Amino acid sequence: MPERINYWGIPHSWGEPELYVYAIMFLAAAIMLLQFYRQASLWWKVGRPESRWDKLHIRLGRLIQYAIVQTKVLRQRYPGIMHAAIAWSYFVFFLGTALATVHDHFFEFLHGNTLIVYKFTLDLFTIFFLIGAGMAFYRRYAEKPEKLTLDKGFTWTLWMVTIIVLGGLFTESLRLAVERPDWGAWSVAGWLLARLWISTGATETTLTNWHLGVWVFHLLSVALTLVTLPTGTLLHALTGPLNAFFSELDRPMGALAPAAETAEGEPIFASKLSDLTWKQLLDGDACTECGRCQDACPAFNAGTPLSPKQFILSLRDSLHHNGSKPKLAGEAIPEDVLWACTTCGACVYECPVLIEHIDTIVDLRRYLVIEGMVDAELQTALTNLGRYGNSFGKSERMRAKWSKGMEPKVKNANKERVEYLWFVGDYASYSPTLTEITKQTAEVFQQIGLDFGIMYKGENHAGNDVRRVGEEGLFEMLVEKNIKAMSKADYQAIVTTDPHSYNTLKNEYPANGGHPVLHYTELLDQLIASGKLKFSKKLGYKVTYHDPCYLGRYNGIYDAPRRVIEATGCEIVEMPRNKDCALCCGAGGGRIWMEEGEIKERPSESRIREAAALENVTDFIVACPKDVTMYSDAVKTVGAEESVVVKDLIELVYEAL
Amino acid sequence: MANIVAIVKMVPDLVEELEINDEGTGLDRDWLRLIINEFDNHAIEQAILLKEREGGEVTVIAPETEGVEDMLFTTAAKGADRMIKLAGDFEEGVNNHALAHAFAETAKNHQPDLILTGVQANDDLDGPVGPLVAEYLGMPYIGYISGVTLEEGRAIVRKEYPGGLIGEMEVTLPAVLGIQAGEEPPRYVAISKVRQMMKTAEIAEAEISELDFSGGISAKRMYLPEAAERAEMIEGDEEEIAAKLISIFKEAGAL
Amino acid sequence: MNEDIYVLIEHLQGEVAEISYIMLAAARDLAQRTSGEVIGVLLGHDAQDLTSTLAADHIIYADHAALAEFTADAYQKTVASLIQENEPSAFLFGNTSIGADVASVLSARLSLPLVSSCVQISNGKLISQICGGKIMAESDLAETTTLVTIIPGGYKAEEGQSEKSPEIKSFNAPALDDLRVTLKKYVEPEAGDVNISKEAILVSIGRGIQTEDNIELAEELAEFLGATVCASRPIVDQGWLPISRMVGKSGQSVKPKLYLALGISGAPEHVEGMAESEMIIAVNMDPNAPIFDIATYGVEFDFFDLIDPLLEQLEEIE
Numbered sequence A: 001m002p003e004r005i006n007y008w009g010i011p012h013s014w015g016e017p018e019l020y021v022y023a024i025m026f027l028a029a030a031i032m033l034l035q036f037y038r039q040a041s042l043w044w045k046v047g048r049p050e051s052r053w054d055k056l057h058i059r060l061g062r063l064i065q066y067a068i069v070q071t072k073v074l075r076q077r078y079p080g081i082m083h084a085a086i087a088w089s090y091f092v093f094f095l096g097t098a099l100a101t102v103h104d105h106f107f108e109f110l111h112g113n114t115l116i117v118y119k120f121t122l123d124l125f126t127i128f129f130l131i132g133a134g135m136a137f138y139r140r141y142a143e144k145p146e147k148l149t150l151d152k153g154f155t156w157t158l159w160m161v162t163i164i165v166l167g168g169l170f171t172e173s174l175r176l177a178v179e180r181p182d183w184g185a186w187s188v189a190g191w192l193l194a195r196l197w198i199s200t201g202a203t204e205t206t207l208t209n210w211h212l213g214v215w216v217f218h219l220l221s222v223a224l225t226l227v228t229l230p231t232g233t234l235l236h237a238l239t240g241p242l243n244a245f246f247s248e249l250d251r252p253m254g255a256l257a258p259a260a261e262t263a264e265g266e267p268i269f270a271s272k273l274s275d276l277t278w279k280q281l282l283d284g285d286a287c288t289e290c291g292r293c294q295d296a297c298p299a300f301n302a303g304t305p306l307s308p309k310q311f312i313l314s315l316r317d318s319l320h321h322n323g324s325k326p327k328l329a330g331e332a333i334p335e336d337v338l339w340a341c342t343t344c345g346a347c348v349y350e351c352p353v354l355i356e357h358i359d360t361i362v363d364l365r366r367y368l369v370i371e372g373m374v375d376a377e378l379q380t381a382l383t384n385l386g387r388y389g390n391s392f393g394k395s396e397r398m399r400a401k402w403s404k405g406m407e408p409k410v411k412n413a414n415k416e417r418v419e420y421l422w423f424v425g426d427y428a429s430y431s432p433t434l435t436e437i438t439k440q441t442a443e444v445f446q447q448i449g450l451d452f453g454i455m456y457k458g459e460n461h462a463g464n465d466v467r468r469v470g471e472e473g474l475f476e477m478l479v480e481k482n483i484k485a486m487s488k489a490d491y492q493a494i495v496t497t498d499p500h501s502y503n504t505l506k507n508e509y510p511a512n513g514g515h516p517v518l519h520y521t522e523l524l525d526q527l528i529a530s531g532k533l534k535f536s537k538k539l540g541y542k543v544t545y546h547d548p549c550y551l552g553r554y555n556g557i558y559d560a561p562r563r564v565i566e567a568t569g570c571e572i573v574e575m576p577r578n579k580d581c582a583l584c585c586g587a588g589g590g591r592i593w594m595e596e597g598e599i600k601e602r603p604s605e606s607r608i609r610e611a612a613a614l615e616n617v618t619d620f621i622v623a624c625p626k627d628v629t630m631y632s633d634a635v636k637t638v639g640a641e642e643s644v645v646v647k648d649l650i651e652l653v654y655e656a657l
Numbered sequence B: 001m002a003n004i005v006a007i008v009k010m011v012p013d014l015v016e017e018l019e020i021n022d023e024g025t026g027l028d029r030d031w032l033r034l035i036i037n038e039f040d041n042h043a044i045e046q047a048i049l050l051k052e053r054e055g056g057e058v059t060v061i062a063p064e065t066e067g068v069e070d071m072l073f074t075t076a077a078k079g080a081d082r083m084i085k086l087a088g089d090f091e092e093g094v095n096n097h098a099l100a101h102a103f104a105e106t107a108k109n110h111q112p113d114l115i116l117t118g119v120q121a122n123d124d125l126d127g128p129v130g131p132l133v134a135e136y137l138g139m140p141y142i143g144y145i146s147g148v149t150l151e152e153g154r155a156i157v158r159k160e161y162p163g164g165l166i167g168e169m170e171v172t173l174p175a176v177l178g179i180q181a182g183e184e185p186p187r188y189v190a191i192s193k194v195r196q197m198m199k200t201a202e203i204a205e206a207e208i209s210e211l212d213f214s215g216g217i218s219a220k221r222m223y224l225p226e227a228a229e230r231a232e233m234i235e236g237d238e239e240e241i242a243a244k245l246i247s248i249f250k251e252a253g254a255l
Numbered sequence C: 001m002n003e004d005i006y007v008l009i010e011h012l013q014g015e016v017a018e019i020s021y022i023m024l025a026a027a028r029d030l031a032q033r034t035s036g037e038v039i040g041v042l043l044g045h046d047a048q049d050l051t052s053t054l055a056a057d058h059i060i061y062a063d064h065a066a067l068a069e070f071t072a073d074a075y076q077k078t079v080a081s082l083i084q085e086n087e088p089s090a091f092l093f094g095n096t097s098i099g100a101d102v103a104s105v106l107s108a109r110l111s112l113p114l115v116s117s118c119v120q121i122s123n124g125k126l127i128s129q130i131c132g133g134k135i136m137a138e139s140d141l142a143e144t145t146t147l148v149t150i151i152p153g154g155y156k157a158e159e160g161q162s163e164k165s166p167e168i169k170s171f172n173a174p175a176l177d178d179l180r181v182t183l184k185k186y187v188e189p190e191a192g193d194v195n196i197s198k199e200a201i202l203v204s205i206g207r208g209i210q211t212e213d214n215i216e217l218a219e220e221l222a223e224f225l226g227a228t229v230c231a232s233r234p235i236v237d238q239g240w241l242p243i244s245r246m247v248g249k250s251g252q253s254v255k256p257k258l259y260l261a262l263g264i265s266g267a268p269e270h271v272e273g274m275a276e277s278e279m280i281i282a283v284n285m286d287p288n289a290p291i292f293d294i295a296t297y298g299v300e301f302d303f304f305d306l307i308d309p310l311l312e313q314l315e316e317i318e
């Protein structure tokens, strides 16, 4: 019967080998933990307190999903498989070592078939590991993608984890070469190598001596890796899971936290490390430098100075490498970096360890705003929003000017009862290029007999982007004004065409009597499903659809608009970056109000090129008023007028009615 | 260290359509939105800049009209130390002579080294308020200022003339300056800061019981500019308008 | 009080300012009502020569070293003593860096009524333009000397010019010591790359252009038209264009063949620098923008919606 032999081939003349092993490992682990503690204690020594110990079961669930199963890592095929191969193998090796320890000291069970399964599994993962490591070496030394950090730290880590596994494999194979048990072939990898040693014709003594050497080397390499773990890039194996465990649970992605307050109730406008919470500092240490955020970032790809990865790393650098702990906002992290973010959410969505970039970016922006460090254009927009409730600087009496002359007159929801309160939004109300579409929306609503109304001058900018600019006070003011107007209205549900308004109304406004907030695509989808909306024409266009960030990534609405488009008889051809991978148009987070600065290529232009490359696609369908503006411009600058036309989804509906 | 007083007022916001009252003698105030006079805003900025540079205190005085408190809290958030609201019959609009008397009386109590105000306001009909205040207080006045340096007992100022010419003038203090543009554009103040001020700062009131209108005038009649003189409007969609413009360019010999 | 209309002749660095002629023209209108004379008041030092082109019935000239260039104190004292001595029916000042500093102070000092921003005299009534040109206000001359500040727009400079030199009567300036305001020096503006007052075609941009980046669009348009880009004051105050490109009261006065005003409201201070253009085309979203009152052609449209088709069509023509 196959039996596990403890410390095979380790001469007992040295004394009990396990004593050495435990001593070395204990020492290494102690050094590691001490180092780690020294580093990690900075999180709560420097950062502000914040409780993240609630809902432990959900947190454990996240730990399993993101740190063990690693669903986010697996979103990308090559690096996903690569990392899973390495990490999962290590989990198995850990488990294997732990089981061996149990076997050795507590409960002997590793014999017979159990042992064979045990050996087989470990060896299988050794092979799996080697594939993953091979992929990693290829990526690091041959492919060298831009998003990766190609420094010594990672090279060291990769070599060490590989050396450890190879050490283990070599030890095993040398033992097998001497022992040659009849079940040896179950140790697939080890046996193959053992056959190699056997074929060299080396004597048992030579092999046993080699075994001893490699075993010691293996042991020491494990110890060394442990000791260097907290200071190296392998640290993420600790901080990553911690970050997933402590990630935000209390609010949806679409809700920002209000500015923090001191014990005395004074607002904190974060400019330095100590204004951030310990979790925000943990973010910095959790970053694996994988660069996925940077890859997905429209601001980075447009050539602005912002890289979400660099942003997070500057938090880390400031915390650890800078004795003086410089100010963050405007110093360690320059202003233009902070202003470049469109808050599209791609970074947060892609980050395998659930780092919350946007929260910290907005926190630091809040400081810039409070210090008045805003560019002239943004200043004008904010002043207008404060004064008129819209960024256009127009009188609120002109808000519903677009509806002038419509028959029947659009109801005033502040005066009569309506079923749907239509929150029109600034761009749809004021931008002269968009009012035609707004009118069409109203006409569609009227034609399908929807009972709806608008708030006329009672409506103010909803505040989504104001909040993301960092002007929290103005956001609060706008919310108050809208709530006041809404409380005067009698309605069942709110509908809006603007995903930004949608997001904040749905996720950030105080609950408005439980009335649902619907995006118009959701409403139309519902009406189609219930048979209230029927089309008389099949349009037969081949179109592509752009997911607005605040509808898709932020609120998970991908299917409703697609179903509506298909109901009009159009065929959807997806762009390569679709649904949760959709590229931002570049207007969000208040970017539409800011000076553009030096850039390579506007995100909207990159997007239009992507669409124009699709074969036979004639229309670029959007479901956000700002997108109409952004992409119509981009079509012109790219010179794609011949290939795609930008249309709002409502235009298809209107045409197909 | 300088004791600076900024005197400011709210004026009609030209973004709104303006209407004439039934008597035809003034603006229909029911329809007005009032905002701070643009040039007064520059004056406030200049006052704060001087305070930041030289130290001292800034007092802002404004007559009580709709929105004045928000405006004063905003200046407090920018860094003004004291805010004073002139309480009296200002809501219906008063001429600058009456206003200047009220300003002068109140400013006097603060023994200012320097009084700053906007060089003009869009609703001035009896001259700007600054020089009137200066004269009532017996101080010298210079207007059209776009830069101020304080020295012992005097100020060196940049006075603007047409064509970008600057006259560098010296004026003994105390003096009143009509600000055309601050050295920096007016700064942005976050609403949370303003709201904070609403909780903590206080606006003092100066009771103006009697308004002295002497020297001012009141218009016999007000009206909107007559339409007869207006331009020939080019109508159509953007393509049509562009085409028409191009033919006009050609006619004018620009192409 | 007599019936005469006095005009404070403005001059800077040895040149009569254009507003002086405009005031003389306005004064002529008023004098016809009061049946008085138009009298130019010149304060200066060795400045008699400046009077030769003034269309006044005669000139009162005060010569004093302290009056060589404008300073508020010296001007105020001299004009005050002149008013007290002669009590004209009205005294016109420019609503300018010079006139406005004098008129208001004298209104307070002498307790005389003041009407500001008067653009036109119509049947003896003073028509003022306020609220950025969106409102007109009508006032009468008072029983006492009425002080008036004049803005350009109602009269052409030529109407206040004359071939024949007016007679000069001198006036003794009062004691001009203890002056609280003194001129230290003039600082000339930095010479610009172009002199916009000499350009035949100008593309002028205002606050409606919204961002610095958008200036490019105006520049593209200007290139097609062989024009130069200039601007209203807010654009220059933002630092987006040099001061040499500013049109209006504190900038340049221009008289091009074609003036294209993009996103400019037409505030009097701007208009006074460009009203004399041969043809004005204004693009503005606000149907009530005063610029439409002086433009030859008006386009009530969003500049940003218009510019692309316009540039495209221009490109096609090329």
Ligand SMILES: Cc1cc2nc3c(=O)[nH]c(=O)nc-3n(C[C@H](O)[C@H](O)[C@H](O)COP(=O)(O)OP(=O)(O)OC[C@H]3O[C@@H](n4cnc5c(N)ncnc54)[C@H](O)[C@@H]3O)c2cc1C
Residues within 6 Å of the ligand: B039, B119, B120, B144, B180, C205, C206, C207, C208, C209, C231, C232, C233, C234, C235, C246, C247, C248, C249, C250, C251, C252, C262, C263, C264, C265, C266, C267, C268, C269, C270, C273, C283, C284, C285, C286, C289, C301, C302, C303, C304
């Ligand atoms: C002493 C003094 C001297 C001055 N000197 C000068 C001077 O020399 N020159 C000068 O120009 N100003 C001068 N000013 C300032 C003057 O009073 C006005 O403030 C200024 O002219 C306004 O400039 P603007 O028309 O560009 O801006 P605004 O008055 O703000 O007008 C912007 C216009 O753009 C329109 N608009 C906005 N968006 C669009 C769009 N998308 N498409 C089309 N139209 C749009 C708006 O409807 C508005 O009418 C002076 C002021 C003072 C007190």
Ligand code: SF4
Residues within 6 Å of the ligand: A293, A296, A297, A298, A299, A300, A306, A307, A308, A340, A341, A342, A343, A344, A345, A346, A347, A348, A357, A358, A584
């Ligand atoms: S939110 Fe979007 S723009 Fe901002 S850093 Fe993340 S990916 Fe970049």
Ligand code: SF4
Residues within 6 Å of the ligand: A286, A287, A288, A289, A290, A291, A292, A293, A294, A308, A309, A312, A347, A350, A351, A352, A353, A354, A355
């Ligand atoms: S922040 Fe997240 S996505 Fe970005 S590099 Fe770090 S670990 Fe990767």
